[in-house]
Amino acid sequence: MTFDDIRPGQALPELAIPITASAIVAGAIATNDFQDVHHDKAAAQATGVPDIFMNILTTNGLVQRFVTDWTGPEARIRKIAIRLGAPNFVGDVMKLNGEVAAVDQDARTADIRISGRNGIGEHVAATVTIGFAEGAR
Amino acid sequence: MTEQSDLLGRARAWIGRPATAPVTARDPVNQPMIRRWAEAMGDANPLWHDPDVRAAAGFAGAVAPPAMLEVWTMAPYRAGGRTEDEDMAVLRLFDEAGYRGVVATNIEQEYLRYLVEGDIIHARAIVSDISDEKRTGLGIGHFVTIDYEFTDQADELVGRMKFRILKFKPPLEQSKAAAPAGDAGANAFPHPRPAITHDNAFFWEGLKQRKLLIQSFDGRLVHPPVPACPETGSLEWTTVEASGKGVIHSFVVMHQPQLPCFQYPLPVVLVELEEGVRIVANMIDTAPEDVAIGRAVTLDFVEVEPDYILPAFRLA
Numbered sequence: 001m002t003f004d005d006i007r008p009g010q011a012l013p014e015l016a017i018p019i020t021a022s023a024i025v026a027g028a029i030a031t032n033d034f035q036d037v038h039h040d041k042a043a044a045q046a047t048g049v050p051d052i053f054m055n056i057l058t059t060n061g062l063v064q065r066f067v068t069d070w071t072g073p074e075a076r077i078r079k080i081a082i083r084l085g086a087p088n089f090v091g092d093v094m095k096l097n098g099e100v101a102a103v104d105q106d107a108r109t110a111d112i113r114i115s116g117r118n119g120i121g122e123h124v125a126a127t128v129t130i131g132f133a134e135g136a137r
Numbered sequence: 138m139t140e141q142s143d144l145l146g147r148a149r150a151w152i153g154r155p156a157t158a159p160v161t162a163r164d165p166v167n168q169p170m171i172r173r174w175a176e177a178m179g180d181a182n183p184l185w186h187d188p189d190v191r192a193a194a195g196f197a198g199a200v201a202p203p204a205m206l207e208v209w210t211m212a213p214y215r216a217g218g219r220t221e222d223e224d225m226a227v228l229r230l231f232d233e234a235g236y237r238g239v240v241a242t243n244i245e246q247e248y249l250r251y252l253v254e255g256d257i258i259h260a261r262a263i264v265s266d267i268s269d270e271k272r273t274g275l276g277i278g279h280f281v282t283i284d285y286e287f288t289d290q291a292d293e294l295v296g297r298m299k300f301r302i303l304k305f306k307p308p309l310e311q312s313k314a315a316a317p318a319g320d321a322g323a324n325a326f327p328h329p330r331p332a333i334t335h336d337n338a339f340f341w342e343g344l345k346q347r348k349l350l351i352q353s354f355d356g357r358l359v360h361p362p363v364p365a366c367p368e369t370g371s372l373e374w375t376t377v378e379a380s381g382k383g384v385i386h387s388f389v390v391m392h393q394p395q396l397p398c399f400q401y402p403l404p405v406v407l408v409e410l411e412e413g414v415r416i417v418a419n420m421i422d423t424a425p426e427d428v429a430i431g432r433a434v435t436l437d438f439v440e441v442e443p444d445y446i447l448p449a450f451r452l453a
Contacts, residue, residue: 017179030170030177032211035239047238048276048307056241057207058177064204065180073184073194077203081245086274133194 001071003132006110012070012098017062019054019092019118027058054088054123059116063126066096067112071130078109079129086120094118101127108132144234148267148279151227156262156283158222162209166256168199170209175202198254206246206287206296210260227264227281231304235443236278243282243301250295257290265299272330277442278305306443328398328441337362339376344446347438350376351414360414381436383408383450386415390425398441404428408450421449 017023028038033055036043044052060082068075088094098114109131116124164170168186175185183190184200191200201209212223228239252258266282285298333341340362343350352359354366354374365372391403404420406428420428421437433453440446 023177026177030174031205031208032213034212034214037239046307056244057204060244060246061174061178061180061202061204064202065178065182068180068182068184073182073190076251077248079245079247080204081243083243084241087240 001074001132003108003110006100006103008100008103010100012066012096012112012114015066015069015096017094017096017116019088019090019094021052021090024052024054024058024088024090027061028055031055031057031061033057049087049089051090053090056082056084059084059088059124062094062096063114063116063124063128066098066114067128067130070098074133075130076133077128078131080126081128082124082126084124085122086118088118088123089120092118092120094123096124098126098128144230145267145269145279148227148230148281151264152267154264156225156227156264160210160212160260160262162258162260163213164209166199166201166209166252166254166258168254171199171201171205174205174208178202196251196253200254201252201256203248203251203296204246205252206248206258207260207285207298207300209252209258210287225262225264225283227267228302228304231279231281236304236306238275238278238305238307239302240275240305241300241302242280243299245299247297248295249297252289252295256295258295259288259292261286261288262300271303273303273305275303276305276307276327278303328445329396330445336364343376343378344438344448345444347446349379349381349416349436349448351379351410351412353377358412358414360416377412379410379412379436382453383410383416383434383436385409385428385430385432385434385450387430388420388428390428406434406450408434416448418448418450420451422451427452 025039037047038052038055041052060080063080063082064077094116096114096116098112100110101113102111109129112128114126114128115122171185184194185202212219263284265284268280270277270279280301280303282299282301285300286294287296289295331341340350352362352374353376354371357366357368359367385406386409387407389405391405392401395401402425404423404425406420407415407417409415421439434450435453437449437451438446439449
């Protein structure tokens with residue numbers, strides 16, 4: 001994909017992520033996040049939540065992946081802004097959806113607005129700004 | 138100074154100061170950590186692992202997914218938790234005040250370039266904001282915002298991050314404090330909270346001091362609180378403290394629906410105070426069959442959660 005393929009309002013294909021304990025722990029370790037609420041169920045429950053839940057850096061990574069799954073390797077991520085709501089607990093499924101919210105013809109960038117919903121509600125609201133390599137890194 | 142504003146004062150003294158000592162990544166950007174990250178994310182982008190694709194894109198070595206920006210400088214796993222240096226002292230203030238829950242709520246990352254194999258990342262973190270107390274789905278708490286700058290081995294800025302976390306009082310603890318002795322576990326959910334506005338804040342502030350305050354427009358008493366006198370439109374008002382004596386004007390006994398933070402059957406009364414205004418509140422220490430219109434009641438206060446006090450009535 002190139003910058004010129006992008007149009008405002010284009011929808012990204014939905015991505016469903018099963019939230020298993022393994023997925024949460026693999027994400028936590030891969031992001032070097034050893035906070036106990038992301039791998040120790042008893043420790044999580046001691047803070048008043050029912051189970052371990054996904055750490056924010058994994059959500060951040062899934063949001064990035066969701067965008068580059070669509071654009072292919074040519075896109076260059078400039079910014080990711082995410083806001084978390086309903087936690088991703090074990091046993092849930094998060095569905096990511098997104099669309100092109102804005103295209104800046106001068107800067108040759110696009111903003112993609114993303115929402116990831118689980119069984120409780122909206123887990124993540126995100127805006128990702130992308131450009132394209134076009135010779136430069 | 139109240140306990141609450143004292144905590145905020147001490148916490149806000151950190152704004153503009155380093156949240157932790159500067160951190161240098163223990164390992165340079167490297168293919169194994171990139172591969173493990175991409176596998177955990179299910180990210181098949183060939184830029185992260187295919188030498189031909191990255192060479193064609195002009196990268197000399199392995200390329201890191203930009204969302205890994207903070208991963209390089211995260212604190213290591215240690216048995217027993219982080220060291221004091223790795224911990225943020227500003228967050229300990231909240232731990233000590235009972236806000237022991239922690240959850241990250243926002244990340245804003247900006248990437249000035251993609252990191253490549255061999256880059257050595259440094260992170261500096263500055264406390265940038267501490268919110269007033271907020272009521273959230275997880276419990277009452279404060280949002281703490283930390284601004285990060287990431288630089289490379291040449292001291293060039295490679296990325297920035299704004300990281301916001303919520304320090305909150307776990308609801309289990311809030312209700313444990315509120316539940317009567319021997320009744321732990323009955324109140325596993327936070328008590329519903331009022332919407333506090335400019336017009337009714339005095340009422341809730343009065344309750345915190347165990348006073349039931351009634352709005353007085355030049356002697357005309359009004360409850361519930363209003364912005365202006367219903368008769369004259371006057372915006373000038375004072376308050377008078379209720380004596381606490383009254384009579385049950387009407388009542389219901391709630392059976393359904395049952396919210397987890399109340400006990401049922403729950404008598405809810407409309408009491409006519411001796412000052413002449415009426416107020417809705419729960420009855421306490423009273424069997425539902427003893428509640429009757431016309432019975433005399435006296436005011437009491439119930440701290441349903443720390444620092445959250447509601448009026449209640451018992452039979453006189």
